[in-house]
Amino acid sequence: MTPWFIRQPSYPAQLQQAWADATAPRAPDAPTVISTFAGRGGSSTGYHMAGYHELLAVEWDGHAADTLRLNYPALDVYHGDIAHLSVAEVLRRTGLQPGELDLLEGSPPCQGFSLSGQRQLDDPRNQLFREFVRLIDGLHPRVFLMENVRGMVAGQMIRIYQEALDALRGAGPGYRTVSGLINARHLGVPQSRTRLIVIGVREDLGIQPTLPAPQTGLITVRQALHGLPDEQDGMKLHDKWLPVWARTGQGRSFKDLHPRGHMFSHTKIHPDKPAPTILKTVGVQRDGRANNGLYHWRWPRLMTIPELKRLGSFPDPYRFATTGDPIDDFVNAWNGIGNSVPPLMTRAIAQHIRQTILTPGAR
Numbered sequence: 001m002t003p004w005f006i007r008q009p010s011y012p013a014q015l016q017q018a019w020a021d022a023t024a025p026r027a028p029d030a031p032t033v034i035s036t037f038a039g040r041g042g043s044s045t046g047y048h049m050a051g052y053h054e055l056l057a058v059e060w061d062g063h064a065a066d067t068l069r070l071n072y073p074a075l076d077v078y079h080g081d082i083a084h085l086s087v088a089e090v091l092r093r094t095g096l097q098p099g100e101l102d103l104l105e106g107s108p109p110c111q112g113f114s115l116s117g118q119r120q121l122d123d124p125r126n127q128l129f130r131e132f133v134r135l136i137d138g139l140h141p142r143v144f145l146m147e148n149v150r151g152m153v154a155g156q157m158i159r160i161y162q163e164a165l166d167a168l169r170g171a172g173p174g175y176r177t178v179s180g181l182i183n184a185r186h187l188g189v190p191q192s193r194t195r196l197i198v199i200g201v202r203e204d205l206g207i208q209p210t211l212p213a214p215q216t217g218l219i220t221v222r223q224a225l226h227g228l229p230d231e232q233d234g235m236k237l238h239d240k241w242l243p244v245w246a247r248t249g250q251g252r253s254f255k256d257l258h259p260r261g262h263m264f265s266h267t268k269i270h271p272d273k274p275a276p277t278i279l280k281t282v283g284v285q286r287d288g289r290a291n292n293g294l295y296h297w298r299w300p301r302l303m304t305i306p307e308l309k310r311l312g313s314f315p316d317p318y319r320f321a322t323t324g325d326p327i328d329d330f331v332n333a334w335n336g337i338g339n340s341v342p343p344l345m346t347r348a349i350a351q352h353i354r355q356t357i358l359t360p361g362a363r
Contacts, residue, residue: 099140184342235293
């Protein structure tokens, strides 16, 4: 029997096919989805790849909303504060009645829970899940999916997680839930990115939700970048970091060479492993010199946006809105990829929900 890694199409080919699926006309029986906290389209793209019909995307950031419209011109984008979006307005814009929506999805901002942040219990961003619960309470979707950082179930933050879980289960007619930590690298993404996934199914459907099983095989950085130019040019490392970059091994952080473990946000990527988690923050000076981020293993520069898109499972043709300033555009695109749920991760979860809950045979 031919080994799986020979039978499988290359990662770039799989990503290309996924984009073709995302941009194809929707089937008449396509499941419906509304995406809240949509960002620059990581989740939306995953649902489009899985054949869903996205009826509405909710996002307050202007650059993110412009990026969504740029890639999905027909998509209805609510650009504003989710707290000001009423259930009645959602129903008016989508033409739905309560109970008709297949899937409500949301990734409430996670900075208050992040293990790399200050993790304050009273951070107001920790309460944004309540807006998501409010929409569930009024829309009665068949399924909801909430995604967040793993820090939500670590230490003192677990109190807020339990509060959120109780609220989700009690919303509307009541929901059966399953939750767990899933790493994107097990769902076809060439990046190690662990996320908390909560899936809820409306009680009247009589189905206990499950999480998707890991897929076989990991995709390395080298496999992911196949076909892209291997160029020295890019946002080059600041001169003061060059000696540290030269001494840092592949796949290691600059903090390994610092006596107090600082410089954790500087990492030299390993070509033969999945990429580490792409953080939303990147340091670039006005002269284009890099001060922190993910660095190429061969060239002393930041990963380029085309490279970063591959590692974040954004298709090559995917575009980020531009301002005309190359530094701002680079940072905005990096921020968008680092702050997104990887599209292929969302696609795998969406396919699992469709097969196990939303298809007639699952009920």
